[in-house]
Amino acid sequence: MILEAARLSAINLFAAETRSVFWKVLGLTILVLIGLWLALRSAFVSFLFPWIADFFPAMPEWAGWLSFVFLIVAGIGLALGLALLLSPVTALIAGLFLDDVAEVVEKRDYPDDVPGTAMPLGPAMASSLKFLGVVILGNIVALFLLFIPGVNLIAFFLVNGYLLGREFFEFAAMRFRPPEEARLFRQKHAPTVFLGGLVIAAFLAIPLVNLLTPLFAAGMMVHLHKLLSRRELGVRV
Numbered sequence: 001m002i003l004e005a006a007r008l009s010a011i012n013l014f015a016a017e018t019r020s021v022f023w024k025v026l027g028l029t030i031l032v033l034i035g036l037w038l039a040l041r042s043a044f045v046s047f048l049f050p051w052i053a054d055f056f057p058a059m060p061e062w063a064g065w066l067s068f069v070f071l072i073v074a075g076i077g078l079a080l081g082l083a084l085l086l087s088p089v090t091a092l093i094a095g096l097f098l099d100d101v102a103e104v105v106e107k108r109d110y111p112d113d114v115p116g117t118a119m120p121l122g123p124a125m126a127s128s129l130k131f132l133g134v135v136i137l138g139n140i141v142a143l144f145l146l147f148i149p150g151v152n153l154i155a156f157f158l159v160n161g162y163l164l165g166r167e168f169f170e171f172a173a174m175r176f177r178p179p180e181e182a183r184l185f186r187q188k189h190a191p192t193v194f195l196g197g198l199v200i201a202a203f204l205a206i207p208l209v210n211l212l213t214p215l216f217a218a219g220m221m222v223h224l225h226k227l228l229s230r231r232e233l234g235v236r237v
Contacts, residue, residue: 001227002192006199008109009219013212017104022215025094032089094214096125101218102175110226116175130167137163157201164204164217165197172221176229189228196224 012018099118106115166186173182186193200217204210 001231002196002199002224005196005220005223005227008223009105009216012101012105012108012219013216015104015108017108018101018215018219021097021100021104022212025097025215026211028093029089032093092129095129098171098214098218099175101215102172102222105219105222109223113226116172116222118175156205157198160201160204161197162194163197164200165193165195165221168200168217168221169193169196169225171218172225175222176225185225185228192224192228196220 013022102116103118106113169186170179170182173185177185200213200220203216204213
């Protein structure tokens, strides 16, 4: 069931509708990062650089080019620092489009079922921030465990598997169930949801491909929720 949900979600990533969502997410992510870079660079030039320059008041005129080089190096450093934010910023923005991915899956693969209900903008933004917090928290915990030999890689998968599985499954379930019922349904199928989360964690571990993690995870958990719901109703899947 888990592998089937993952397979269907991977296929869905190549759907034209899903590609359009990805380009929206990537475009907004790039715009946000460019905006952050410009803001940080402006703040650095306006406030931090003059403060640093005060420590070298007697610098000869011929060494003035060092200031120019320093600014270039600082700009490159800021760009590299923002590159590290690419994945979490993408996750934050993608959280606003998860319902679009879920709708694509439901229309393509479950056209005869009653469609799910998208979250209003406010809860969607809160869910996006919550997902970002989950990603950051999970990786901070995994980072601390990084220094324990034999535990680091296992910790990465266990922590992210649990957190990502829980968040994305409840997102999929809440399109069809009240929040409390969605949580209870997730707890009832906790082992299956956790194994599904491990698949998402494996996807997250692949560089560059992991930019698609929110879209893949949302689609996979929509499928998994559908499959589990049908099994409970005695429908063959």
